[in-house]
Amino acid sequence: MTANTGHSVALSFEDGVTRFISVTPGQTVADASYRARINIPLDCRDGACGTCKAFCESGSYDGGDYIEEALTEDEADAGYCLPCQMTPESDLVLRISGTAEMAKSGVGRFTATIEQLHWYADNTAGLTLSVEDREQLAYLPGQYMNVLVPGTDQQRSYSFSSGPDAEQLTFLIRTAPDGAMTTYLKERAAVGDTLVLEGPKGSFFLREVKRPVLMLAGGTGIAPQLAMLEKIAQAAAGGAVPAHPIHLAYGATWDKDLIEVEALERYAAAIPGFTFSTIVADAESQHPRKGYVTQHLLPEHLNDGDVDVYLCGPPAMVDAVRRYFAGEGIEPANFYYERFAVGAVPAPALAGAGAA
Missing domain, CATH: 2.40.30.10 (Translation factors)
Incomplete structure (x- = not known):
């Protein structure tokens, strides 16, 4: 949104539901939420109690006025904020305490x-x-x-x-x-x-690119990564080129399971600093890279742990990647992941996606 019309704020609740509100210039997030009939946790409205404390996943804002008892300096530095006082300076993603049901806001x-x-x-x-x-x-x-x-x-x-x-x-x-x-x-x-x-x-979504990014996908787990890359490509086309490299390692069991590779090639041409590799587990495959995605990661992809990891794949792949990082003695700055099971209703995304 433009400066004249305000900004879009995504409210991400603990049950995985996300609701979007429009915040006009000078308006607080809490006021905009209530105008949208979304009752986020709130009590004093004066920055004194800390009841509405939220975490800013993405974007910039003016934190407003509040007292130390409501929000400490360390919390503010870490990204916590008070919706009753804050005014957005860009589009935001806020992690809200409580569920959408508690906020009397249903699923769309x-x-x-x-x-x-x-x-x-x-x-x-x-x-x-x-x-x-x-x-x-x-x-x-x-x-x-x-x-x-x-x-x-x-x-x-x-x-x-x-x-x-x-x-x-x-x-x-x-x-x-x-x-x-x-x-x-x-x-x-x-x-x-x-x-x-x-x-x-779902709480598995793209955050601001503040450091190198490593995307890992297995099978149709490439889907959310494609949505992320489309968003990054649009930003790059508008002049907001990622300040850090992005690498995607995409694995599949069989050759036929590698899909949308042409789309990845388009993104590689459209996004400066984006690279990708495809890997097939089938030992009989003629693919140049065989095995598992972790066997084809390079030191620059891991960046000594100063990397944001986005992983979407079956449970076995998620567990294997976690064991790989532990074995390498690497703890990523942020590790966002989502497990999926074929033919079953997955658990709520919040239980399987987040910073670990």
Whole structure:
């Protein structure tokens, strides 16, 4: 948003729900939240109690006036803030204490139409959707939506592979034998079908690039990374070139599981300092890099631990990467991760994504 119209603030709650508000110039985040009927924790409104204390994940702001008992100097230096006093100087992402339900703010519900169903392989589909009231669906790159499976009482969670400003939404779906969504996609789905989506949700999303970034993806775990790269590419096109290098290591079990490589090549051309490598685990593959992603990481990718890591993959991959870092004696500055299981409803993203 421009300086005349204010800034967009994403409120990220403990249950993984994210709500967006618009804050006008000079307005506090708390006042804007209440105008949007989102009741974030609040008591004194004077910067004296600390009840509304939040953590700023991204963006800049004027912290306003408050007393030491409400927010210490060390807390302020670490990124904590008081929404009742702070006024944004840019778009912000705030981590709010409490759940969206406590704030009396429900999950968004949207109606979408299938525009395209594309099969990369027999086990991987790409879904393109148009959404009613698209301008009302704001999300952070890396987040996901719950998709209700037509004809069932079940839902599945899929990360956006499209950037937040895309007119149409795209998702990558790994199918599973006898899975509810698999059965629908392979037997009944057709262009023009209506789907119901709920969200956005998830605490796995792109933060400000303040140091080198290492992205790790397994299979369709490339989806949220694509959304992040799209956001970075848009910023770079507008002159906001990343100040630090970004590397993506993308692993798959079989050659057919490597998808959207052409998109990665476009991002490599559009984002200064972005590089990527693809790795296939199948020993019979003719791919030049075989094995696991951790076998192809270089010292410059790890930067002696001064690196922000974004990892999205199956549970075994997440566990293996954590063991790798421990074995190398490396503790990343920030380690954001999300596990996914094929054919199952994943646990809330907050339980599987965060700084470790």
